[in-house]
Amino acid sequence: MGDTGREPLIESVTSAVVGVTDFGPHLDLFCGELGFEVAAEGVVEAADAARLWGAGLGDVEVRLLTAAGSATGRVHLLKVNGPVAPAEHPHTLDVGLAGLNLYTRDIDASYVRLTAAGHPWISRPARYEVPLGEAVVSVTEGYCLGPDGLGLVFVQPANARGTQAWRTDPERHYTELTSVVAHVPDFEAELAFWGPAGLGLSAWYDVTFSSPGIEEMAALPEGTVLRLAFVASAEGGSTRIELTRVESGHRGVDRRGVQRPAHGLGHTGWSVRTEDVDAAVERVAATGGQVVRPPSEVSTPLHGRARVVAVETPNGISVELWQTL
Incomplete structure (x- = not known):
C-alpha cells in the first residue's frame, strides 16, 4: 500500500x-x-x-x-x-463486524469491576505475543460481552500509543474506541478500499500469526492462524480499522x-x-x-x-x- x-x-x-x-x-x-x-x-x-x-x-x-x-x-x-x-455476540471466527476495542490502564481491575456489574467475559484477560517487524510485543486483552450482542475488547498494551482521550484527561481509566474490528474474506480488496488509492488511510501493520493466548482470550480452536492489519491515518492518534481473516480453515457464521x-x-x-x-x-x-x-x-x-x-x-x-x- x-x-x-x-x-x-x-x-x-x-x-x-x-x-x-x-x-x-x-x-x-x-x-x-x-x-x-x-x-x-x-x-x-x-x-x-x-x-x-x-x-x-x-x-x-x-x-x-x-x-x-x-x-x-x-x-x-x-x-x-x-x-x-x-441479539447475538459475534465470534472471532464469524465474518463481518466484530468487537470494539479500547484501552484500559488496569485490565485485571476492569475484569473484576465489569464482571461484578453484570458484564461477563469470555475468559479472564490473557496475554499473548505478536510480531512487530523483527521484534515481538506483548498484549493483554479480554473480551467482554456487552448488551444486545455487543462485544468489547479491553486492551492493556505493553506500550500504549497516544489517544485523544488520554491526552485530554491523563487520569482516565479508559480511552475512546481505539479500534473497530471486521473479519473480511477478501483482505486485499478491503485494504485497497481504505488505503491510499481509496479513502486515504495507511496500513502500517500487517501480520499473520498464531498464539495460545489469543486462542484462550477469544475462545478459538487450537492452531488458529490469524491475519491482522491495522489501517489508520498516517498521523496516528485516531481510531484504527482492525481487519482480520482466519487463515487456518476454521469457519464461523457470516453475520x-x-x-x-x-x-x-x-x-x-x-x-x-x-x-x-x-x-x-x-x-x-x-x-x-x-x-x-x-x-x-x-x-x-x-x-x-x-x-x-x-x-x-x-x-x-x-x-x-x-x-x-
Whole structure:
C-alpha cells in the first residue's frame, strides 16, 4: 500500500454504529463504567433516517457518546424497533463486524469491576505475543460481552500509543474506541478500499500469526492462524480499522446480512466524516465498493447538518460517509 500522491479523504472511523433495544444498559456500561459522556441525543426524523439507513424505519431515537470529547472513537447508539435478528455476540471466527476495542490502564481491575456489574467475559484477560517487524510485543486483552450482542475488547498494551482521550484527561481509566474490528474474506480488496488509492488511510501493520493466548482470550480452536492489519491515518492518534481473516480453515457464521444500521443489534456499521463526499463516492466506486443510497442532505443529532452517502465496502461492511455543511 504505497503512497499514490492522493490527498486522504478521511482521518479515521469517526464512530461505531451500535443498534440497541434499550438505551439504559448501554448508558450504564459506557457512561456509568467506561467514562463516556452523552454528547448529543434526540430523534433522527423518518425522512433523514431513510436517507441514512433505508426506508420504512420511521423516526429513530439516537444517542452520541464521546470519551473526553474525542473527535474519533465515538459511539452512535440507534434504537432499533423490530430488529431483523435476535441479539447475538459475534465470534472471532464469524465474518463481518466484530468487537470494539479500547484501552484500559488496569485490565485485571476492569475484569473484576465489569464482571461484578453484570458484564461477563469470555475468559479472564490473557496475554499473548505478536510480531512487530523483527521484534515481538506483548498484549493483554479480554473480551467482554456487552448488551444486545455487543462485544468489547479491553486492551492493556505493553506500550500504549497516544489517544485523544488520554491526552485530554491523563487520569482516565479508559480511552475512546481505539479500534473497530471486521473479519473480511477478501483482505486485499478491503485494504485497497481504505488505503491510499481509496479513502486515504495507511496500513502500517500487517501480520499473520498464531498464539495460545489469543486462542484462550477469544475462545478459538487450537492452531488458529490469524491475519491482522491495522489501517489508520498516517498521523496516528485516531481510531484504527482492525481487519482480520482466519487463515487456518476454521469457519464461523457470516453475520453481514443482519449487520445493518438501524435494522440490526450490536455493532452494525461505521460512521466516517470526510471533507469531500463527492470525491469519496468516486473512490468508493473505483476500489470495489458500492453506493447503497446516493448523497443527500440530512440534519440529525449525530451529524448536525451534513451531506451523507451510504456505501458498502468490498466485503459488505456498512459505512456512512458524511461531510459537515
